[in-house]
Amino acid sequence: METIKIGILGLGTVGSGVIRILRDHAEKISNITGRRLEVKTVVVHNLKKKRSVDLTGINLTDNADDVLCDDEIQMVVEVMGTVNTAKEYIERALKAGKHVITANKDLIATHGPELISLAKEHGCDLCYEASVAGGIPILRTIVNSFAADRIIEVRGIVNGTTNYIMTQMNKNGASYEDALESAQELGFAEADPTNDVDGIDAAYKMIILTQFAFGKDVTMDQVKVKGIRGIQKADIAEAKRLGYVIKLLGIAKLVNGHIDVSVGPVLVPQTQPLAAIQNENNAVVVTGSAVGETMFYGPGAGELPTANSVLSDITSVTKNIVMGTTGFSFNDYTNELELADDSEVVYPYYLSLQVLDKPGQMLKLTEIMTEYDASFRLITQTQMNDRFARVSMVTHEMSESQLNHIVEKLNELEEISVLAAYKVLPEK
The missing domain is CATH 3.30.360.10 (Dihydrodipicolinate Reductase; domain 2)
Incomplete structure (x- = not known):
């Protein structure tokens, strides 16, 4: 059976979990993919740090070139974190024709489109299942x-x-x-x-x-x-x-x-x-x-749950290598949607107000709600101290635009302060 060699950038919680699962489930992974998977080199920041995982047979280095410039390594797993350094390493890996798996949500959220384009340009896979919700695929x-x-x-x-x-x-x-x-x-x-x-x-x-x-x-x-x-x-x-x-x-x-x-x-x-x-x-x-x-x-996190999502990507990329179908995006769906205007976004809202405890304040609140064509479904008042009361209310459905106007108007009043304004999910 042919062997696919892997390089790992980072050996923290997730990196250790990846090595552990690869070793513990090696036979099953080989049966599923038709290839043996072998971690050849791991890049770490501190070579002297004591590790919790068995690294027998694995090269440990503090030089990323030992992974990025090694022609034997076909797949790079980035679990080091950061944005700029990780981006540089992933770009170099993709340009070298290496497939990349990352758990780096910050990087994918900020630079995902350009990295996806680079991967496609070089016929490589770029997968990042572990970047969202840890162990949930x-x-x-x-x-x-x-x-x-x-x-x-x-x-x-x-x-x-x-x-x-x-x-x-x-x-x-x-x-x-x-x-x-x-x-x-x-x-x-x-x-x-x-x-x-x-x-x-x-x-x-x-x-x-x-x-x-x-x-x-x-x-x-x-x-x-x-x-x-x-x-x-x-x-x-x-x-x-x-x-x-x-x-x-x-x-x-x-x-x-x-x-x-x-x-x-x-x-x-x-x-x-x-x-x-x-x-x-x-x-x-x-x-x-x-x-x-x-x-x-x-x-949502943890060594083995997140590592399991990384392994899901590793096995998918391995299957693509075997079938000769690499170079397709993890997700090819595109849609030219416009952003919704605040006037289109409608929810009931929970408002919590600090109100000076004197006559006439509820009238002011009602007048502002009426001005913006909003109404409340329920309202309660409790005493906060000698001077102020807390007024809590759940509104009927209204737009985010209406809410923003109401909050702005209330905050202009000396006697009323908005403590909270949260969406309310409707009952099903």
């Missing part, structure tokens, strides 16, 4: 299982760190600060959690999902992004009382033939499956015009 599922369907919406929990934090707040009544500290202690959150808690990581993943589901390349500045900083225990409790759970969701949705992509806190009805996704797990709901709603659930 969501990208290949969209490409294969939804090929004949028209996808209407993709929404989901695509960041395990924020879902862990929101689980602690929703279930255990923890504050945001305490939940974040717990996530950091358990290794779910970085020392600098900005990318996770500000929704940036989730936005990168939604860019990739949007390209696969709708054939549309969107950029970071075209995604409406709001993180979970500032979510208050009072709003968690109010949402729960109303029958909702607050989750950080990514949503890509067709609206009047246009596409809208967003990341932000959303009130999810407790009766919907996404409300039950706990801790660091991810879940993606794909709605097709033919199949309806389907949900894909699993671990």
Whole structure:
């Protein structure tokens, strides 16, 4: 049986998992692909660091040229992270005729189209299943299982760190600060959690999902992004009382033939499956015009789940090599969609307001809502302190444009401050 030699850039959690699975499942992989897969060389930053995986028979180096300039190596796995350095290495690998597998969501979200074009130019495969939702094979599922369907919406929990934090707040009544500290202690959150808690990581993943589901390349500045900083225990409790759970969701949705992509806190009805996704797990709901709603659930990160997605790409590329069908894009679907206008994007909304506790304030609120042809479905008031009350309300459906005008108008008032304004998923 012929052998395909692999080079790996990076030997952190995922890289170690790739080597472990390749060794543990070697016989099965060979039976499926018709080739033996052998890791020849691994590039690391620190040669002296103690490793948790058996590297017997593998060359360990700190020089990327030992992989990129080795003609024996046909496939390069990039799991080193970063953007600029990883981009340079992947470009060099593709130009050298090597197939590339990466788990680098930041890179694919920002430079995916040009790397895909480069891969096609050189007849190489470029796959990145592990870049979204860790162990869930969501990208290949969209490409294969939804090929004949028209996808209407993709929404989901695509960041395990924020879902862990929101689980602690929703279930255990923890504050945001305490939940974040717990996530950091358990290794779910970085020392600098900005990318996770500000929704940036989730936005990168939604860019990739949007390209696969709708054939549309969107950029970071075209995604409406709001993180979970500032979510208050009072709003968690109010949402729960109303029958909702607050989750950080990514949503890509067709609206009047246009596409809208967003990341932000959303009130999810407790009766919907996404409300039950706990801790660091991810879940993606794909709605097709033919199949309806389907949900894909699993671990969003971790050594073996993410490595398993990398191995899925490795076996696919190996099969392509055997059949002589390399050089086709991971996803060839393209569609010239326009971005939806804010006036087209319609949801019910949850608003939380700090209101000076004196007569006439509710009249001002009602007048502003009426000015923009909006109304609320329910409203409650609780005392915050001697001076202020908290007013919480769920509106009837209105456009994002209406919401923006209302929030802007309310913030102009000295007596009223907007504490939160979140989408509400409708009951099914």
